[in-house]
Amino acid sequence: MEADSDVALDILITNVVCVFRTRCHLNLRKIALEGANVIYKRDVGKVLMKLRKPRITATIWSSGKVICTGATSEEEAKFGARRLARSLQKLGFQVIFTDFKVVNVLAVCNMPFEIRLPEFTKNNRPHASYEPELHPAVCYRIKTLRATLQIFSTGSITVTGPNVKAVASAVEQIYPFVFESRK
Amino acid sequence: MPGGRVCAACGCSEIEVDAARGDAVCTGCGSVLEDNIIVSEVQFVENSAGKTPTLGGGFHANLGKESRAQTLQNGKRQIHHLGNQLQLNQHCLDTAFNFFKMAVSKHLTRGRKMTHVIAACLYLVCRTEGTPHMLLDLSDLLQVNVYVLGKTFLLLARELCINAPAIDPCLYIPRFAHMLEFGDKNHEVSMTALRLLQRMKRDWMHTGRRPSGLCGAALLVAARMHDFRRTVKEVIRVVKVCESTLRKRLTEFEDTPTSQLTIDEFMKIDLEEECDPPSFTAGQKKLKIQQLEKALSKKLEDFEGEITSYQDEIEIELENSRPKAKGVFANFTKDDCIEDNTSSLLGEEEAEDEELEAAANHLNKDFYNELHEKDSVKKGEGGECKNGNEAFVRPPALESLLGPLPTAASLGITESIKECISTKDREPGENTGDGELDLSGIDDNEIDRYILNETEAQIKAELWMKENADYLKEQKEKEARIAKEKELGIYKEHKPKKSAKKREPIQASTAGEAIEKMLEQKKISSKINYNVLRDLNSKGSSTPKKEDDSTDDSTNTKKLSRRKSIANRNIANPVNSVGKRLRPLISTQLAKKAATEEVTFQNAQAEAPDIEKPAAVVVESGPVAYNPDEEVEEEEIEDDDDHCMSALQLMGGNGKLGCCLNY
Numbered sequence: 001m002e003a004d005s006d007v008a009l010d011i012l013i014t015n016v017v018c019v020f021r022t023r024c025h026l027n028l029r030k031i032a033l034e035g036a037n038v039i040y041k042r043d044v045g046k047v048l049m050k051l052r053k054p055r056i057t058a059t060i061w062s063s064g065k066v067i068c069t070g071a072t073s074e075e076e077a078k079f080g081a082r083r084l085a086r087s088l089q090k091l092g093f094q095v096i097f098t099d100f101k102v103v104n105v106l107a108v109c110n111m112p113f114e115i116r117l118p119e120f121t122k123n124n125r126p127h128a129s130y131e132p133e134l135h136p137a138v139c140y141r142i143k144t145l146r147a148t149l150q151i152f153s154t155g156s157i158t159v160t161g162p163n164v165k166a167v168a169s170a171v172e173q174i175y176p177f178v179f180e181s182r183k
Numbered sequence: 184m185p186g187g188r189v190c191a192a193c194g195c196s197e198i199e200v201d202a203a204r205g206d207a208v209c210t211g212c213g214s215v216l217e218d219n220i221i222v223s224e225v226q227f228v229e230n231s232a233g234k235t236p237t238l239g240g241g242f243h244a245n246l247g248k249e250s251r252a253q254t255l256q257n258g259k260r261q262i263h264h265l266g267n268q269l270q271l272n273q274h275c276l277d278t279a280f281n282f283f284k285m286a287v288s289k290h291l292t293r294g295r296k297m298t299h300v301i302a303a304c305l306y307l308v309c310r311t312e313g314t315p316h317m318l319l320d321l322s323d324l325l326q327v328n329v330y331v332l333g334k335t336f337l338l339l340a341r342e343l344c345i346n347a348p349a350i351d352p353c354l355y356i357p358r359f360a361h362m363l364e365f366g367d368k369n370h371e372v373s374m375t376a377l378r379l380l381q382r383m384k385r386d387w388m389h390t391g392r393r394p395s396g397l398c399g400a401a402l403l404v405a406a407r408m409h410d411f412r413r414t415v416k417e418v419i420r421v422v423k424v425c426e427s428t429l430r431k432r433l434t435e436f437e438d439t440p441t442s443q444l445t446i447d448e449f450m451k452i453d454l455e456e457e458c459d460p461p462s463f464t465a466g467q468k469k470l471k472i473q474q475l476e477k478a479l480s481k482k483l484e485d486f487e488g489e490i491t492s493y494q495d496e497i498e499i500e501l502e503n504s505r506p507k508a509k510g511v512f513a514n515f516t517k518d519d520c521i522e523d524n525t526s527s528l529l530g531e532e533e534a535e536d537e538e539l540e541a542a543a544n545h546l547n548k549d550f551y552n553e554l555h556e557k558d559s560v561k562k563g564e565g566g567e568c569k570n571g572n573e574a575f576v577r578p579p580a581l582e583s584l585l586g587p588l589p590t591a592a593s594l595g596i597t598e599s600i601k602e603c604i605s606t607k608d609r610e611p612g613e614n615t616g617d618g619e620l621d622l623s624g625i626d627d628n629e630i631d632r633y634i635l636n637e638t639e640a641q642i643k644a645e646l647w648m649k650e651n652a653d654y655l656k657e658q659k660e661k662e663a664r665i666a667k668e669k670e671l672g673i674y675k676e677h678k679p680k681k682s683a684k685k686r687e688p689i690q691a692s693t694a695g696e697a698i699e700k701m702l703e704q705k706k707i708s709s710k711i712n713y714n715v716l717r718d719l720n721s722k723g724s725s726t727p728k729k730e731d732d733s734t735d736d737s738t739n740t741k742k743l744s745r746r747k748s749i750a751n752r753n754i755a756n757p758v759n760s761v762g763k764r765l766r767p768l769i770s771t772q773l774a775k776k777a778a779t780e781e782v783t784f785q786n787a788q789a790e791a792p793d794i795e796k797p798a799a800v801v802v803e804s805g806p807v808a809y810n811p812d813e814e815v816e817e818e819e820i821e822d823d824d825d826h827c828m829s830a831l832q833l834m835g836g837n838g839k840l841g842c843c844l845n846y
Contacts, residue, residue: 032647033640040647043654114463117390118349125346132350133318134333136391153390154463183387 011171013164015106016071020081022064022088023096031060034091049084056080060088067103074102074164104160107167111155111175113182120151120181145170151178190214232273236263254292258283261301268324269305269316279308285343295335298325303336310347315358317395319423352380352394352401359398362421368409376405378449379436386439387460388432396424400432408446435461 028047032040039048047060054076059067066084071077081100089095117138121130128151130138137150137158147161147170157174161167188207189196195211200220207217226238248256259280266276282304286292292300302321309316318336322329340347360373379401383389389397399422406413419426436442438461441449635643648655691697 033644034635036635036639042651114387114460115390121349126344129337129341130349131318131333131337132391133393133395134330134337152462153387153460154466 009109009111009171009175011107011109011159011168013072013105013107013167015069015104016074016077016102016164017067017069017104017106018071018074018077018081018100018102019065019067020085020100021098022066022085022093023098024064024094026060026062026064026088026093028060028062031088031091035087049087051080051083053083054080056084058084074105077102102163104162105164105167107159107161107164107171109157109159109171111157111178111182113179114155115151115153115178116181116183117151117153120178123181124177140174142170142173145173149174155182188216190216231270234273251287254287254297255284258287258297258301261297262305265301265305265321265324269309269320271305271308271314271316275305275308275312275314278311279304282307282339282343282345286339289342291339291342299327299332299335300339302327302332303339306332306336307340307343307345307347310350311345313348313354315354317355317423319395350394352389352397353377355394355398356380356402359402359421363402363406363413363417365406365409365411368411372402372405372409372411375408376401379404382439382441383436386436386441387463388435388439390460391462392432393424393428395422396428396432398422399424399429400436403429403433404436438464 028040028042028045031047031049032038035047035049037050037052039050041048045062049058049060050056051058054071056068056070056077058069058081066081068077068081068084071080078100082097085095085097117130121128121138124140127142128138128140135150137152140149140151141147142149145161145166147159147166149160149170150158151174152158157171157178159167159170161170188198190198190209190211192214193209193212195209197210198207198216199210200207200217202220205218205220206215207220208215227235228238229235262276262279262283266279271279279301283301286300286304302325306316306318306321308314318329318332322332325332339345356373356376360369360376365372376398380389380397383397383401399418402422403413403415403418406418415426415429419429422429691700
């Protein structure tokens, strides 16, 4: 943690994925016809609706389940989801906004130093896995947080986790290990 | 022997088949009718490892065994098949088979193609042994996407808790060097390439890169150093990377200071300094460019500031030089124009303070300048009264000027302040979680824009129809087909398979009848020792046994009787579960088992009455114990003791041994 306070690491959240349910059956065809920003994928049975204001792409199923991706923060995700529900309401469906849950958060972080990946993998055996033939980054999984980090040799780290807090704590956790194997 | 075959060329029917060469030749004209004849004989060939495995044999191995044993045997065969193609030695293959057994016991083969799992096991062995085999080789052999294999491999390594040591590109060098055919100098070129690789490692070129790419680059340079002309294409074919990758590695190496050394120098000297990884330097370059851009933009802003100030001054001058109205009316016009300005300010939705101030300044300047100019102009004309008028008018004009401005500002600000306060109030209210849709902060107008009107909807519908015409066609055809089939009455609904078959409940008056009927329905299991059942049955009740004896062949009778005796004991339980539920419930009884048949037989016999007394629980200790001859018993041995199972299998299935070990 001390090391963390020395360097102000910017953790940029690039994507937040959330789900919610409308508790009512949605007629995809109607949405497709009357929505201005809608792609209807009939073969898989879903409708893609894109909002501009919080830049969000939502996948809507006829069962009423909706997945929202593309938001840059949790609040924005919720806001976008509500807007989406509102627009569905306007189209005439009896929409109830329930079960909102943030499912996945993707963030990017940059370390000011490079990292020796083979050394890092050796020191963190069970959690880290490195296959240079397949992917140039080390894949480090933290089971307790259910977070996965991809650590590149340039020092940039991509973190995915169930919420923003988990992501932040994952970065904090990994910092000392990464610091050990720095160049 | 092709009986009755006639030569196509000469019509002669005397055709000689040579099994050794695999040819079928006409003795009349000598034309070859067939070559590479496939035969199903068993042949022996000598292996490079000195062993003589059989070719064409081993087809009979999988009959009549339990699923687990079959899986393992199948796996073993596939491992050997793949392993031989990769030229792995026997030790590696055995290790791979062990990995496979572990995987099967952990149910990792479920939901995955057997070939993938086997390839993953083999690759794991390659990694742990350090053989120069790449995942790419395996995927080449299997024609499978390398990433799919990689995924399986990673999963396997994780589940089996096996740490595969990281790949060293140095491992691949001898292999690739051999393929590039350097002849006598093979060793020297390899050594040079190794040195190059080590240098690359120190220069941070190897992290995150495919080892084969680095090898390729190193070998290329090494070859050139020793006067071998190997083109990029040749190297690529051997190393299996893309041309651009190779070139990129070469350029990266060029950037390092080592590239400046001559050949001799390189062999002798080792530079101390280490370089940054190439992607890092690229990133640094980007950062620098960004910083430069920022600095530039800042400078631009400064310049712009200057320019605007110049612009203002010019405008002021221009206005001053314009002809102005005289007298009292002048003030009115000025007031109007000032008020226009203020009103325009009011009209702006987001009037920033700075803008207001700047505008106010400008207006003040203009006003004052104009006033001064006017004074100077009008001084010339004279008319103190006018001056006095103007003088009197000036303060109120000022006030009027200053008056609206602050109020405009204040008005604008209060509105925004109100909004801010109101949004803050709304925010805590959002987290109601009732399920009601909270409409705060949602601009309905904007959302309305998202909804198309009728004409737009029509147009969109047409477009969509055109785009998805193919899919719609398919759907229609499918429906038409289904309708036809329905008419014809042969409509098959392809529902997902149900795992359990539902049978009619058997209605019988006695237990014996019930058993008979059940047996008729159900297929006979190979897992039960019917002999034993029959004998047991004789002790229990006589009727079922008599019925048994009258039925079919020896094996069948045995099985039937066995079944019936089992059923006899546990009428309540469905006999379907016979095979699988055997072991867990038998432990106590089996513990008493002795090695010999008779003893166990007797034991079971003794136990039989005991068993009947408690609950009608599955009791198949009898069959398991009695006939060790039956290969059948091996199947009972399941997940727990893999080691034992494999030993069993290898030894060809000695039931006794297996049973003892297991229990």
